[in-house]
Amino acid sequence: MLHVIYGKDSYSMTRELLQSMSPEKEWNKDALIALKPNLVVSKPSESGATTSPEITRGVIEHLKEKGFNNLVIMESSWVGDSTVKAFNVCGYEKLARKYNIDLVDLKRDKAVKKKGKNLTISLCEKVLEIDYLINLPVLKSHCQTRLTCALKNLKGLIPDKEKRRFHGLGLHEPIAELNFLIKTALVIVDAVIGDLTHEEGGNPVEMGRIIGGTDPVLVDSYAAELIGLEIEEIPYISMSNQAGIGKLFNNETVLKEYRLDDYPQVTLKPSPRVKRLADHIVEVGACSPCYGALIHALSRLEERGTLEKIPGKIFIGRKFKDIESSSLGIGVCTAKFNKSVSGCPPKARDIVKYLEEHLINN
Numbered sequence: 001m002l003h004v005i006y007g008k009d010s011y012s013m014t015r016e017l018l019q020s021m022s023p024e025k026e027w028n029k030d031a032l033i034a035l036k037p038n039l040v041v042s043k044p045s046e047s048g049a050t051t052s053p054e055i056t057r058g059v060i061e062h063l064k065e066k067g068f069n070n071l072v073i074m075e076s077s078w079v080g081d082s083t084v085k086a087f088n089v090c091g092y093e094k095l096a097r098k099y100n101i102d103l104v105d106l107k108r109d110k111a112v113k114k115k116g117k118n119l120t121i122s123l124c125e126k127v128l129e130i131d132y133l134i135n136l137p138v139l140k141s142h143c144q145t146r147l148t149c150a151l152k153n154l155k156g157l158i159p160d161k162e163k164r165r166f167h168g169l170g171l172h173e174p175i176a177e178l179n180f181l182i183k184t185a186l187v188i189v190d191a192v193i194g195d196l197t198h199e200e201g202g203n204p205v206e207m208g209r210i211i212g213g214t215d216p217v218l219v220d221s222y223a224a225e226l227i228g229l230e231i232e233e234i235p236y237i238s239m240s241n242q243a244g245i246g247k248l249f250n251n252e253t254v255l256k257e258y259r260l261d262d263y264p265q266v267t268l269k270p271s272p273r274v275k276r277l278a279d280h281i282v283e284v285g286a287c288s289p290c291y292g293a294l295i296h297a298l299s300r301l302e303e304r305g306t307l308e309k310i311p312g313k314i315f316i317g318r319k320f321k322d323i324e325s326s327s328l329g330i331g332v333c334t335a336k337f338n339k340s341v342s343g344c345p346p347k348a349r350d351i352v353k354y355l356e357e358h359l360i361n362n
């Protein structure tokens, strides 16, 4: 099962989600619980690169209220950036001080080798002490692996030298192996703001939701569809599935959704790249989960070189409800258009498929 809550108030969304999920029900109160945000670079979460501290605050308060006090925040930023700086810039230093929680910069930790299924991997030693790992990734595209979300976020738990080796090995197999060695107890994805193109942010896109689950493969295979990717484009997801780490998302996966009547509006100022894609859109009163999906879908088409084949503009937004038109619309609000992608909100993958089927390939 996956849980999805819509909105933009990350703190209250996280609280409501965890209250419903109760992931800690069976956990031992003395257990060491590590929170692993994505602080790949020293940029605030509005950049699309890093996990909002408001989500982490929601997780901390939930756990403390339930009597869990042995909490730690662990991370190692990417090679070339300082985790200490990222803790500060991203608001985690303040958070740790407020709740009296240790911040562990894993760049300063020792390395320890562990044998996976096919590879031996160096992990940061402190990771071996964790009883429950709470993975707090951001939903982003990635130039090399296409998607970075739950499975890839564990790369922050290995030494810098090992990160370089992972890149040399093509990332996919080592990411699957890493997830074979480190078990994730809970995933809470920051998909309120993610990034369109890179893990270091710069092209933030509002997706207006937080995703919760206990299976990182299920989370990632769902997240891939949200941003218009096919599972086959992200080999580490299938490899992780085959290694028994988790299941793939499909039509039978139960999706529990919250705040369906409270989709947030688009508020972010677009980056030049997002603006270029938005030139294909006429938007009036669109919800960000819908609009974000359309931006990701257009980005996928741009990557495939087919974006310019779309004739005319694409309409999206509540303003188009009950309006008849011969144009193309996105979401149930445009159900009376001649051509309309169903869903409220639709996934980027469904938008890509519809556009390729109806406008590009015929």
Ligand code: SF4
Binding pocket: 263, 285, 286, 287, 289, 290, 291, 316, 317, 318, 330, 331, 332, 333, 334, 343, 344, 345, 346
């Ligand atoms: S279809 Fe309409 S109401 Fe539904 S998410 Fe899109 S814009 Fe919002």
